[in-house]
Amino acid sequence: MSRPDPSAPAPQSPDAELPPYETLIDALLAAPHGKPFVTMWRDEDDSETVDFGRFRELVFAQAAFLRSVGVQPQDRVILIMDQGIPLMATFAAAFHLGAAPAILAYPNLKMDPAKYRFGLAGVSANLKARLAVLDEKFPEALLGHVGLEGGAAFVRALNAPPHVSAPPPSHARADQLAFIQHSAGTTGLQKGVGLTHRAVLSHLRRLAPALALSPSDRIYSWLPLYHDMGLIACFMLPLVFHLELVMQSPNDWVMQPSSMLELIDNRRCSLAWVPNFAFQFLARRVRPRDRSFDLSSLRALINCSEPVRASSIDEFRSTYQDCGLASTAVQSCYAMAETVFAATQSDLTRPPTRAWINSEIIRKQHRAEPVSSADPAAVCFVSSGRPIPGVEIRIDTPAGSQGIGEILIRSESMFSGYFNRPDLTALALQDGWYRSGDLGFELDGELYVTGRKKDMIIVAGENIYPQDVEEIVSGHPAIHDGRVVAFGRFDPEAGTEEIVVVAEVNSEEQLAETLRFELEIRNSIMGQLGIAVRRIYLKAPKWVVKSTAGKPARSSTRDKLLLEHDELRPAGGTRNGK
Amino acid sequence: MTDQQRQMADYIMNQLIRRPGILVEETTPLVSSGLIDSLLLVDILQKLEDVTGTRIPAGKVRAADLDTIQLMFATAARVGRPRAR
Numbered sequence: 001m002s003r004p005d006p007s008a009p010a011p012q013s014p015d016a017e018l019p020p021y022e023t024l025i026d027a028l029l030a031a032p033h034g035k036p037f038v039t040m041w042r043d044e045d046d047s048e049t050v051d052f053g054r055f056r057e058l059v060f061a062q063a064a065f066l067r068s069v070g071v072q073p074q075d076r077v078i079l080i081m082d083q084g085i086p087l088m089a090t091f092a093a094a095f096h097l098g099a100a101p102a103i104l105a106y107p108n109l110k111m112d113p114a115k116y117r118f119g120l121a122g123v124s125a126n127l128k129a130r131l132a133v134l135d136e137k138f139p140e141a142l143l144g145h146v147g148l149e150g151g152a153a154f155v156r157a158l159n160a161p162p163h164v165s166a167p168p169p170s171h172a173r174a175d176q177l178a179f180i181q182h183s184a185g186t187t188g189l190q191k192g193v194g195l196t197h198r199a200v201l202s203h204l205r206r207l208a209p210a211l212a213l214s215p216s217d218r219i220y221s222w223l224p225l226y227h228d229m230g231l232i233a234c235f236m237l238p239l240v241f242h243l244e245l246v247m248q249s250p251n252d253w254v255m256q257p258s259s260m261l262e263l264i265d266n267r268r269c270s271l272a273w274v275p276n277f278a279f280q281f282l283a284r285r286v287r288p289r290d291r292s293f294d295l296s297s298l299r300a301l302i303n304c305s306e307p308v309r310a311s312s313i314d315e316f317r318s319t320y321q322d323c324g325l326a327s328t329a330v331q332s333c334y335a336m337a338e339t340v341f342a343a344t345q346s347d348l349t350r351p352p353t354r355a356w357i358n359s360e361i362i363r364k365q366h367r368a369e370p371v372s373s374a375d376p377a378a379v380c381f382v383s384s385g386r387p388i389p390g391v392e393i394r395i396d397t398p399a400g401s402q403g404i405g406e407i408l409i410r411s412e413s414m415f416s417g418y419f420n421r422p423d424l425t426a427l428a429l430q431d432g433w434y435r436s437g438d439l440g441f442e443l444d445g446e447l448y449v450t451g452r453k454k455d456m457i458i459v460a461g462e463n464i465y466p467q468d469v470e471e472i473v474s475g476h477p478a479i480h481d482g483r484v485v486a487f488g489r490f491d492p493e494a495g496t497e498e499i500v501v502v503a504e505v506n507s508e509e510q511l512a513e514t515l516r517f518e519l520e521i522r523n524s525i526m527g528q529l530g531i532a533v534r535r536i537y538l539k540a541p542k543w544v545v546k547s548t549a550g551k552p553a554r555s556s557t558r559d560k561l562l563l564e565h566d567e568l569r570p571a572g573g574t575r576n577g578k
Numbered sequence: 579m580t581d582q583q584r585q586m587a588d589y590i591m592n593q594l595i596r597r598p599g600i601l602v603e604e605t606t607p608l609v610s611s612g613l614i615d616s617l618l619l620v621d622i623l624q625k626l627e628d629v630t631g632t633r634i635p636a637g638k639v640r641a642a643d644l645d646t647i648q649l650m651f652a653t654a655a656r657v658g659r660p661r662a663r
Contacts, residue, residue: 043637533612534615
């Protein structure tokens with residue numbers, strides 16, 4: 001991870017066979033007509049497959065429809081559609097026309113209409129969107145609340161658009177925005193990452209050799225398409241390299257996790273990406289009687305988008321060791337939308353490297369000093385691999401070599417800034433380096449991610465800003481305004497973080513009603529953010545620790561809560577993977 | 579509540595919510611109120627299959643279909659299939 005010599009020639013991509021496409025549409029046009037592209041699987045009697053030829057027809061038909069409702073080159077188009085082939089075709093249709101589509105998460109159950117209106121208005125204002133496309137399942141109750149800024153219209157998506165005999169002309173250009181991805185957060189914190197066709201193609205060209213991609217690869221995915229892992233690894237990658245994709249919706253998978261392994265088995269899938277929690281979820285939530293899979297086709301199941309935990313990987317491996325899982329099948333990478341996707345990738349020919357580090361030196365000196373795994377102070381970290389060609393990684397640390405610090409990234413195909421947000425761009429991009437906000441260290445050229453500098457909470461791969469949760473809790477009439485702290489706590493049972501909220505009530509007497517207030521607060525958070533908070537602690541006035549500026553100090557309040565509540569402390573210490 | 583519904587309610591209160599004082603009735607909203615998060619839906623679905631002796635295809639079920647005990651049993655009756663022996 002040392003800085004490459006700037007005078008050295010750029011690494012040569014071993015993948016010389018991919019034609020020099022200028023745009024993603026060029027790649028789609030070059031795809032073999034009859035080769036299956038997407039299978040959308042819902043259950044055993046509800047599944048749809050389209051080949052590349054049919055997908056192209058759908059893209060052209062959707063493009064004709066978008067053009068008929070006024071979409072022009074360089075417009076932004078918001079897509080709020082359920083996971084599936086119509087969403088994918090509409091997305092590609094928008095960039096075919098030279099517009100930049102942005103997929104937003106589907107409104108959750110019981111979304112608060114006022115909050116939804118506010119959030120959508122904020123995003124559309126930031127994007128200066130021409131149009132929002134909603135599918136037929138979009139909740140009727142929210143229809144009247146689709147408020148777009150600047151006179152932008154919304155239309156209902158066409159699930160089966162009429163065939164067009166001549167495709168509308170493509171206005172996609174290499175250096176135009178191909179699409180915009182949104183990060184977590186509500187209006188104030190939403191960040192749109194705009195990526196050009198050139199950036200996406202360049203990144204995928206360099207990623208492919210690290211994945212040893214071959215035309216026979218078949219990708220499985222349940223990942224949402226508004227997330228970089230779902231969009232880039234499981235839609236753009238197969239589109240550009242003409243691979244098959246077997247997909248289901250995140251909701252269907254989470255209710256029946258065994259379906260993922262059944263599909264990998266039945267369709268002989270070779271590649272998949274999932275966040276860390278999924279490894280434990282698959283190990284614990286698939287009933288033993290359902291575990292008769294043949295997973296021998298799986299070349300790489302890549303742990304991505306949450307800190308990689310040795311314990312989660314080991315649990316998955318031991319649960320499915322009799323299912324033909326290759327010893328090298330579980331892999332890791334470090335990815336984010338700002339670098340298009342994976343900045344690093346583990347070596348697929350061996351299991352990801354593990355490093356045993358002295359936990360006391362981490363705490364006291366912020367350095368990663370390797371020790372024996374038998375050392376009582378040893379803590380295990382799993383490598384996220386080496387930078388892919390064209391990506392440089394630097395650890396910003398005063399502690400010298402092996403120091404733990406913020407991970408900075410520079411790449412040939414990095415984003416150039418957050419859409420219409422120069423303020424946020426200036427914070428994130430400094431001297432050509434992207435400040436990831438994640439902490440890590442480098443050892444023998446491999447990257448190890450240890451935590452986050454930012455306060456972001458990652459629940460099952462979803463990024464959540466604590467400020468969004470705190471604002472909602474503060475709005476409850478019994479809560480002392482501003483005396484709220486939300487933070488993430490790793491839940492070893494779930495293999496991911498859970499959200500913990502601690503808040504002060506206005507008066508001691510109100511503590512008698514904590515159960516009622518808790519239920520009301522849960523209800524509000526679900527209605528506004530669509531997330532369930534497992535732990536809410538209501539405390540007497542003046543309990544929350546304040547900073548010298550008089551604001552709640554998140555870290556000190558968290559420490560105080562952990563001291564008071566045994567159930568929040570990990571059993572048997574804090575070691576990872578032991 | 580029927581015996582089966584009571585079994586479901588007890589399971590949800592004691593195994594999933596695990597918060598003393600919270601009572602689950604036939605029409606208590608569980609998902610939409612934030613009491614149950616999406617990662618627990620698989621537990622509800624599996625328990626519902628066991629209690630009703632059916633197989634319920636997840637692809638035919640939305641989170642809203644499992645929001646209350648009443649809705650869960652209506653869903654099982656609508657899409658549940660005989661379990662293969």
